[in-house]
Structures are given as C-alpha cells and as structure tokens.
Amino acid sequence: GAGVSQTPSNKVTEKGKYVELRCDPISGHTALYWYRQSLGQGPEFLIYFQGTGAADDSGLPNDRFFAVRPEGSVSTLKIQRTERGDSAVYLCASSAKGWDNEQFFGPGTRLTVL
Amino acid sequence: QKEVEQNSGPLSVPEGAIASLNCTYSDRGSQSFFWYRQYSGKSPELIMSIYSNGDKEDGRFTAQLNKASQYVSLLIRDSQPSDSATYLCAVSFGGGFKTIFGAGTRLFVKA
Numbered sequence: 001g002a003g004v005s006q007t008p009s010n011k012v013t014e015k016g017k018y019v020e021l022r023c024d025p026i027s028g029h030t031a032l033y034w035y036r037q038s039l040g041q042g043p044e045f046l047i048y049f050q051g052t053g054a055a056d057d058s059g060l061p062n063d064r065f066f067a068v069r070p071e072g073s074v075s076t077l078k079i080q081r082t083e084r085g086d087s088a089v090y091l092c093a094s095s096a097k098g099w100d101n102e103q104f105f106g107p108g109t110r111l112t113v114l
Numbered sequence: 115q116k117e118v119e120q121n122s123g124p125l126s127v128p129e130g131a132i133a134s135l136n137c138t139y140s141d142r143g144s145q146s147f148f149w150y151r152q153y154s155g156k157s158p159e160l161i162m163s164i165y166s167n168g169d170k171e172d173g174r175f176t177a178q179l180n181k182a183s184q185y186v187s188l189l190i191r192d193s194q195p196s197d198s199a200t201y202l203c204a205v206s207f208g209g210g211f212k213t214i215f216g217a218g219t220r221l222f223v224k225a
Binding site: 045 | 146165211212213214
C-alpha cells in the first residue's frame with residue numbers, strides 16, 4: 001500500500017500565526033511519531049502516539065506545540081504563535097505495533113516562519 | 115540526557131571500498147538500534163535494524179552491535195557512488211518507543 005504521506009509539503013507563514021501539519025500513516029500502523037529536523041542535524045523526537053493516545057510527548061519544546069490523533073490514524077501537529085525558530089522540516093513516521101519499532105518516514109513538511 | 119553520537123564526517127571512500135560508520139550511545143537500557151540513510155532534501159530511509167549483540171548482514175550492509183561498549187556500526191561493502199548520503203544512527207530506549215537520532219555521518223563515495 002501507500003507509504004506515509006504528509007501535507008502540506010511546504011508551508012510559509014508569518015511570525016505569530018497558527019499552523020497545522022498533517023500526517024497520514026501507513027495503513028494498519030498503530031504507532032506514529034513526529035520529529036523535526038534542522039539543517040545538519042538528525043531528526044529530533046517530538047511526540048509518539050500508540051493508537052489514539054500520546055504515549056510520550058516529552059520532546060514537545062513548549063506549550064505552543066500540540067498534536068492529536070483522534071481516531072488512531074491521521075495525526076495533526078499544531079503550532080500556535082509560530083516563531084522564526086520553529087522553521088524546520090517536520091517529519092512524521094509510523095511503525096506497526098510490535099517490538100521491532102522499525103519506523104517509516106513520510107516526505108516531511110518544510111515549515112518556514114518569516 | 116540520552117545521547118547518540120556520530121562522527122559528522124565527511125567520510126570519503128573510493129568506489130568499491132568498504133565504508134565504516136560508527137555510533138555510540140549513552141543509555142545502557144537501549145534495546146533497539148537502527149541505521150537510516152538520508153539523501154539531501156529527502157526523508158530518512160531505513161537500512162538496517164539490530165537488536166542483539168553481534169553482526170547482522172543484509173546484502174552489502176552489515177550492522178554490528180556491542181552493548182557492553184555501547185557501540186553500533188554499519189559497514190557498507192563495495193561502496194557505490196549512489197551510497198553517497200548522510201547515515202543516521204537511531205536508538206530506541208527501553209520501556210518505550212522513544213527514538214533518539216544521531217546528527218548523522220556524511221559519506222562520499224568517489225567514482
């Protein structure tokens with residue numbers, strides 16, 4: 001089937017605006033992850049969902065960031081009052097339930113905050 | 115603070131040679147270890163996973179894990195110019211599925 005998809009592929013916004021980034025995982029994958037990646041760095045963990053619940057949100061940098069996965073499939077990462085430092089590529093990954101935890105990444109959303 | 119360390123490189127090898135990429139991690143409770151390849155402007159792509167001490171081979175790739183030394187490596191045999199990319203080491207920690215990535219090693223394979 002299809003891989004992980006993310007929309008939009010690019011998002012340009014102004015400082016202080018609200019943005020939503022969407023992730024559609026591989027069908028049947030119960031685990032979903034959000035990361036952000038800055039140039040020259042590895043992906044930085046933000047949050048992990050198992051089903052509908054956020055099992056680990058310790059990577060969210062502050063309360064401006066929030067993510068939901070209401071039906072255990074599609075997830076939305078929400079960023080309020082965006083700041084220029086939020087500019088990065090936001091990556092979503094999913095994995096099948098199980099001990100192996102192999103994650104498959106989507107193409108990412110490049111967020112630019114002007 | 116759980117950490118995953120990689121030499122940023124660049125590592126340059128001639129075509130046909132063996133490329134050796136290394137990674138160390140800080141948490142002894144780590145359970146799962148992964149190597150991802152990332153081409154410029156693209157998202158990470160899973161190459162190998164390894165969970166127990168020793169070697170795991172898949173085609174031209176061999177992952178090696180030494181939990182006592184908290185060390186994991188990736189060997190690429192018969193390196194090809196198409197292997198030129200950034201290689202990311204990732205470690206998942208015991209008790210959950212949180213995954214920490216290293217900053218990556220840039221590999222250049224010269225034709």
